Amino acid sequence: RKEVEQDPGPFNVPEGATVAFNCTYSNSASQSFFWYRQDCRKEPKLLMSVYSSGNEDGRFTAQLNRASQYISLLIRDSKLSDSATYLCAVNIPGDGGATNKLIFGTGTLLAVQP
Amino acid sequence: DTAVSQTPKYLVTQMGNDKSIKCEQNLGHDTMYWYKQDSKKFLKIMFSYNNKELIINETVPNRFSPKSPDKAHLNLHINSLELGDSAVYFCASSQPRGPSGSSYNEQFFGPGTRLTVL
Numbered sequence: 001r002k003e004v005e006q007d008p009g010p011f012n013v014p015e016g017a018t019v020a021f022n023c024t025y026s027n028s029a030s031q032s033f034f035w036y037r038q039d040c041r042k043e044p045k046l047l048m049s050v051y052s053s054g055n056e057d058g059r060f061t062a063q064l065n066r067a068s069q070y071i072s073l074l075i076r077d078s079k080l081s082d083s084a085t086y087l088c089a090v091n092i093p094g095d096g097g098a099t100n101k102l103i104f105g106t107g108t109l110l111a112v113q114p
Numbered sequence: 115d116t117a118v119s120q121t122p123k124y125l126v127t128q129m130g131n132d133k134s135i136k137c138e139q140n141l142g143h144d145t146m147y148w149y150k151q152d153s154k155k156f157l158k159i160m161f162s163y164n165n166k167e168l169i170i171n172e173t174v175p176n177r178f179s180p181k182s183p184d185k186a187h188l189n190l191h192i193n194s195l196e197l198g199d200s201a202v203y204f205c206a207s208s209q210p211r212g213p214s215g216s217s218y219n220e221q222f223f224g225p226g227t228r229l230t231v232l
Contacts, residue, residue: 100219
């Protein structure tokens, strides 16, 4: 099983739709999880962090299911400007804070259509 | 103010050449990273440094040599460039925090260096 798996998409949705992405991880010791947004030819930008069961920021909700080892990102009322690739990242603990590393999923491409 | 900056933004070079990429962060973070994003957009960690000390080396060929002169800078030197080195290289930084033994590891990325080897 891959360390982090995402559905690559693309997800084509109309404006105003609600869309959800899932990301599964294999390391049960992971404690922190992230969603990044990456626009074409740009760097990944941190969108949301998830440390407990979930996090909400406006139209965006991230949830964590430790039992099933997945995180999800829900986008409500999609805007054209939400079109991007969404990367999930899972923190893999090392033997101290500085040796932790992020493992990224392959990203899910979202295209919001007018 | 740019939090994590990289130079150059684009790098086009011939096979066999040696090139360097520079990264600087002004966030006051202790930890910096190099990632490679290939043509399939897969983002993979290469190295991490904590306060100038190499912490993670993800079995990267030894043609790649990172150097950290201080905790705000992390450079990447690549010898004998190969076609397969063509990719986007991202620098990132983070400040591990949280209770002893844990880290939240929110990472912030530079704009990337698009390397093309001909």
